[in-house]
Amino acid sequence: MAKYLLVDGFNMAFRAFYAVKELSRSDGFPTNALYGWVRSMWKLMDDQKPDYVTVFFDLGGAQEKLELLPEYKANRAEAPEGFEQQVPIIKDLTRAMGFGLVELNGVESDDLLAAYATRLVAADSTAEVKIVSADKDFAQTVTDRIHLLLPPPTANPRLGWRNLDPEGVEAKWGVPPSKMIDYLSLIGDVSDNIPGVPGCGPKTAVKWLLEYGDVDGILANSEQIKPPRFRELLPTLEDRLSINRRIIGFNLSHHEGIELDTGKLDLDGLCKILEEMEMKSHHAEALKRYSQGELF
Missing domain, CATH: 1.10.150.20 (5' to 3' exonuclease, C-terminal subdomain)
Incomplete structure (x- = not known):
């Protein structure tokens, strides 16, 4: 039985950025999102113990939806500069940590993630998928084998992570x-x-x-x-x-026929990034985790 963890990249990266404040390298380059990202992903691995992890990022644009509603997301403010600076490194860290990464220009990552989740359980009757995101849109994809893993709410972190199956969705929103x-x-x-x-x-x-x-x-x-x-x-x-x-509603046809990227660990690359970012405690933990073969 294969267990997949499909992560809403920007949703989780923003949480990491705002969870850790005023953290930077000696030259002033911000590292708060990087710190939170690595720590959050390791926490997920320890708790969920998945076989495969893939992170989905937006490259920009949502052509199909903008054609239907030109004002779609027009109210969104620009992301903070400090966050934007860290995004490329978050992606490099993601790949080096052994996670897959999927992104497609002009297509929202939500559609890609939902398409792969649906396809994985259709192709393998024993596969289990958990979608990691605070976005309620993903509740529409929940089945007995696709669950929504909600991060702790900012206003009530003690609530912890919540795993929503179909009954959990109905309990939270009132409808299946x-x-x-x-x-x-x-x-x-x-x-x-x-x-x-x-x-x-x-x-x-x-x-x-x-x-x-x-x-x-x-x-x-x-x-x-x-x-x-x-x-x-x-x-x-x-x-x-x-x-x-x-x-x-999600368009489930994107990337049809293209196998899911599930990643491959690059310990040397990971250590190099962590050293360059002066993340000493993360570097030490990476060596401990991965040199012992404890990939997840």
């Missing part, structure tokens, strides 16, 4: 994975600049979906929907909700 696309389409996503139904929050969306099944069922019953203030509004939003579903 099969209804997550409709749920997110109704409430929208401020972080991605996706407008939902004005005034429709999570509780209302869950209530409608449990009663009418999906977005089509909700629209078909708009004349009797409650609260009554939505009865005239919903029919005018049919096109918007259709676009939302297409944007939020």
Whole structure:
């Protein structure tokens, strides 16, 4: 039984960047994200003990989604300079640590990750996949063999990592994975600049979906929907909700037929990077971990 860990690269890198502050090399080059990245990945390896690890990064652009909604993610601020400086080194560290790395210009890493997760379990009836991300969009991919591994919330780190199976998704959001696309389409996503139904929050969306099944069922019953203030509004939003579903739903065809990169350890390369970044404690731990054959 193969266990795969598929990591949402930028999601986890940003967490590492903000978790560790004011850490830099002697010449002033920032190393806080690097420090947090290595520490977080080792923690994941120790806890999850996967057979294969692949990290997915965005190269820029989301052509299919921008054609549907030109304002998609237009509200995103530029990443901090200190973070941008560390991204290439995070990728070098990722490869040297023996993890695979997947990125494709013009295609969001979320689509690539979801495509590979779905493909892995379809090709191997015993494979298990865990998606490492705080992005709720991945809840739509959860099955008995694809789980979502949520990092500790910033506001409540004591909650720890949470492994969500289908029952866990329903417990957290109120609907099963099969209804997550409709749920997110109704409430929208401020972080991605996706407008939902004005005034429709999570509780209302869950209530409608449990009663009418999906977005089509909700629209078909708009004349009797409650609260009554939505009865005239919903029919005018049919096109918007259709676009939302297409944007939020993953395109699983990307990289079809291309084998997943699962990486290969480069201990010399890893030690060189850690030395150059003056990460002495990480360097010592790398030698201890990998020279003993404890790759994960």
